[in-house]
Amino acid sequence: MTAPAPSTPAPNAAFERLRSGDPATLARALTVLETGGAEAEGLRRRLHALVGSARVVGVTGPPGVGKSTLVGAYVETLRRRSRSVAVLAVDPSSPITGGAILGDRTRMGQHTADPGVFVRSVGSRGHAGGLALAVPAMLDAVDAAGFADVVVETVGAGQSEVAISRFADVTVVVSAPGLGDDVQAIKAGILEVADVLVVNKGDLPLADRTAEHLRSMLQLRAGDRHPEVVTVSATERQGIDELADAVDAAHRTGGGVDAGPRRRATELLRQSALAEAEHRLTGPALDELGASLHRGTVSLAEATEALLTRCADARGHRHQDRP
C-alpha cells in the first residue's frame, strides 16, 4: 500500500543523510519527532517509504529487575551476531515538572565506541502508560536509518507493556526473584502480552522457583501465544544467548514487510486519539453530564454516548502538531 503521491513531500538532504544511517542526523530526527510540529509531521510522512526492515523488540518489566543491564548484555550478544542495534530507553518523566533524569544507558555498559550501536534516552513526557507518545514515530526513524534491531526499554507500569506489545515484533517481559509475592508485580496482564519471559538475576537463590511459578501460570492460560521462559543473569552475562535465540524464535513473521510499521502507525493513532480524547473530556461537557448522572436524569450508557458525541464535535485539535 502506498500513500497518495501528491501529499508525499520530496526528499531532502537531511533525509538522505538519515537513510545513510548518519547518527547525528538520526539523533536530530528523533528530536524533531519528539518535539512535534509541522517539521515532525513532514518527516514522519516521508519515513514510511523506508521503513520495514528493522525488528522491534520491546523489553519491559517492573522497576528493579535489571532491565537496563539486561538490554546492555543483549546488545552485546546482538553485536557478536553482527547485527546493528538501536536502543530507545524510555524513562518516566516527573508528572509535576515534566523533567526527568535519564540514567538507563549508564547501566547498559559502554557502547559509545561502537558505531553499530545507537542509544537514545527518551522521557515519557507525562504520557499515560509511561511510553512516550512519539515512540512509534521515533521507531520509524531508527528503522529508516537502517538498524537491524531496535530495542525499546520501558518501565512496566501497567499500561506501557500493553502499548508496546501492540507494535513490537517481539515483547520481552522481565522479572526477577525476590520481588515480594512471587511475581505479583508482573502478574496483571503481563502474561497476555509476553512473547518471551525472562527471569533475570538467575544467580539468586529463588530464581528457579520464580521461573517454575511463571511456567505453571502459563499452563493455566489459554491463548495462542506460548512464551518461552528464559532464566538469565545479566550481570554475569549468563543465558543471554538463549534469550537472543528465544527472541529469534518468537519473532512474528508474516503480514509483509509493512506489518511492523503499520502496527506502529496504528498505535500512534490510538495513542494520539486517546490523548486528545482525554484532553477534550476534561472540558465542561464532562462536568455537566456528570451532574446529570448524579441527579439520575440520564443512564450511564446515555451519558457516555452523549459525552463521546460532544467530544467528537469539539473544535480544535490539540495534537494536530504532533507527529
Add this chain to the structure above:
Amino acid sequence: MTATEHTQMTLPGFAAAKERWEGAYVDQLDEPITIRNRSGIEIQPLYGPDDWDGSRYLDRLGFPGEAPYTRGIYPTMYRGRTWSQRQLIGLGTPQDYNERIRFLIDNGSTAVSLLPCNSGFRGLDCDEVPFPLLGTCGTVVNSVGHMDDALDGVSLTDISTAMNDPTPFTLLAFLLGVAKRRGVPFERITGTSNQSDYISHYVANHMFYRLSQPGSRRLLVDHVEYCRQVVPNWNPVSVVGQHMQQAGATPAETMGLTLSTAIQYAEDCMARGMDPDDILPRFTFFFDISISLFEEVAKFRAGRRIWARVVEDRLGARDPRSRRFKFHGQTSGVDLTAQQPLNNIARVATQAIAGIFGGLQSMHTDAYDEAITCPTEDSARIAVATQNILREEAHLCDVIDPLGGSYYVETLTDQMEDEILAVMDTIDSAGGMYEAVGSGLVQQLIGRSALAAQNRIDSGEEKIVGVNCYQDDGDGESPPPMRPDAERMRRFVDDFADFKAGRSRDEVDRRLTGLRRAARSDDENIFARVVDAAGAGVTHGEIVAALRDELGFGDPLIVA
C-alpha cells in the same frame, strides 16, 4: 525507671522549677523554632537530669579502655599519647611529594599518608593518560622505584604510613618492595591501607582502580590474610565512613553504613576461616568530621559503643583489642567554602575540636584552600599548626572524654545510637552491605540525604557564612593553584618510559602470568602475587590491567 521518674524522686522540687523555666522561656522567645541536627534529630533548648540521669553509667559509659568504650578505647587516652597527626598529601612527582613530607615531618607530623594521582584511580600508568592532569591531584606512583623516591630519606620503621590504596593495593606492594630494597623486615612496617573499603568506592566516591566488585571482595580478604601472616603490624582494613558522609549521608547514616560495611568485611574474612580475634584488632575506621560539633561527638561515642557490642555479640570476638574502635578523622572538606577562604581556618579548628572530643586516634586537618586547590605550603603549615595549638595551648587533652556526663551529649549519644542501629537494621534486612549496594538501596539513601541537605542550605535553614549569609564581595582572587612543574613532570614521564623499556620483558611476563594464574585459581592468594610483581618492577597499570582481565572491570554503582 525512666530518667524523668528518677529525677522526680531524687529532686523533689525539680518539676516545679522546670515548669517555671519553661514558662519564662516561652514568654521571652519571640518565635519558637524547631531545630534538627543533620541526622534529623530534634534538638531541645535545654537538657537536664530528666533526660539523662547517669543511673546506667556502668552499662552505657563505663571507664575509658573498658567496655562499652563510650568514653574512649584506651585507659589513658590523650594523657598517655595524643592522636597522630597524619596529613593526607599528594601532588606532583615522587620528588615533589618527598619534599612536602619532609617539610611536614620537620613541622611535627608523626605519620605520613600518600594520595596517589587521580590518573592511577583508573588503573592507568602516567604514560597512558592526558598529560595536563598528571600530578595535579595526587602523586604519581606507578612503580617500586617511584615509591622509593617518594620516601627517600624517610625511615620506614619510625614513621607509620597510610596508603590511599584501593584494591588490589599496589601502593602497599610498592612500599613492601622498598622495604625489601632497604633491608627492612616486613614485621617492622606499620601503617594502614586507607582505602581498602571497596564498597564505599562503588557507591560513594568512585575513586578506585576499577576492579570488579566480586574481584575486589576477594582481594580484600586475600590482602587481610597476607598482612596477618607477613606484615603483622599493618592495618589492612580501613572502613571509610568519610566517603558516605561526603557523598551526602547524614552523620548517623554514615556511622550505620560504616559499621554495616565493617561487619560485611569481618564476616567475609571469617568465612575464609580467619579467627575474629586475629583480624579485628587490625580493623580501623576513617571518618569525616563535620562542623556539627556535638552531633559529631555523639556520632563517634555511639559508634564506639555499638562496635564494641557487635564485635562481641555478633562476630564472637573475645579479645578486648578486637573491640577497640580505632579511627582516623579528617576535617570535612564539604563544610569548607570557596568564598572568604580564610574563614575555613576557623571551621577546621572547630571540626578538629569535635574530633578530639570524639576520641579519635589520628587526624588530618584540611588546609583552608582545599575548597579551591591542592594545599599550598603555607596553608598546609597552618593546618598542622591548628592541631598543634589545640593540643599544646587549648588544654583539650587534659581530661578524658570531657563532654561525658553532659546531659545534652549523653542524650544525643543515645539518640544517635538509635538512628545508627535503625540504618544497620535496614542494611541487615537487605542481606548485608554487599547486597544492599547491589540493589541501589544505599545509593538512594545517600542521594536523598544529599538533596535534603542542599535544600536546607538553599532555603537558608542551614546557614553558611559567606555563602548564604554574611556574603561580601571582598574575596579577591583565590590563591594561585598548585600545579606540578611541567618540565619536571615531562622528564619524569620520559624516565618512566625508559624504565619500562629497559626491563626484561620475560621477567615482567613471568610475574604477570603468576598473577593471572592466582586470579584464576580458587585458593591462591592474589595479593601475594601483587607484591611479587610490584617488587620485580611490574607497574601499577600492568598489575591492574591483568587483574581486570581476569576478575572483571568495575563500574561504579550509580543510581541515577
Add this chain to the structure above:
Amino acid sequence: MNEISSLPSPAVADAVRLRVLVTKIGFDGHDRGSRLVAAFLRDAGHEVIYTPPWQQIADVVTLATQEDVDVIGVSSLATDHLIVPDLMAALADADLGHVAVVVGGIVPDQEIPPLLAAGVRAVFGPGSSREDIVDAVDAWGAEARTAKLAQGGFA
C-alpha cells in the same frame, strides 16, 4: 536520582524542554555535585542524561550526538577542568559547536579565563545557587536549541 521533588516549577512545554548531558571527564569520581545539579535541572522541567564519572572525551562527543543535547554540564572537583578545552575542540570537530557547555565545581579563578576562551559559556563555583545554575542553563540552552533546530533539515 531520588524521589524528593523540591521547588516544583511550572511544567515546561516540549518545544523548550532542554536535553542536558551531566557528566564528568578526566579522573575524579566524586559526583555529589553533579547529582544535585541533575536533580535541580530535572525539577526545572528538563531532561537530564546522567553519566557515571570518567567519561573519555570521545564518549562525551558520542553521547552528545546520539542524545542530541542542548547543554553539556561538566562537573570538575579535582583538576579535570584542565582538559575541558580538549572537549570543546572535539565537540567543534563533531559539528556540535552549538551545544552550550557549562562547567561546575572547583575551578581556581586563574584557570577560568582559558575555559571561557575555549568557548565554555559559564563556570559555577562552590556556593552557586540553584537559581543561578538553572537560569543560566535555561538561557544558554534555549539559545543552543534554537540554533540547533534552525539548522533545519527535515522541513
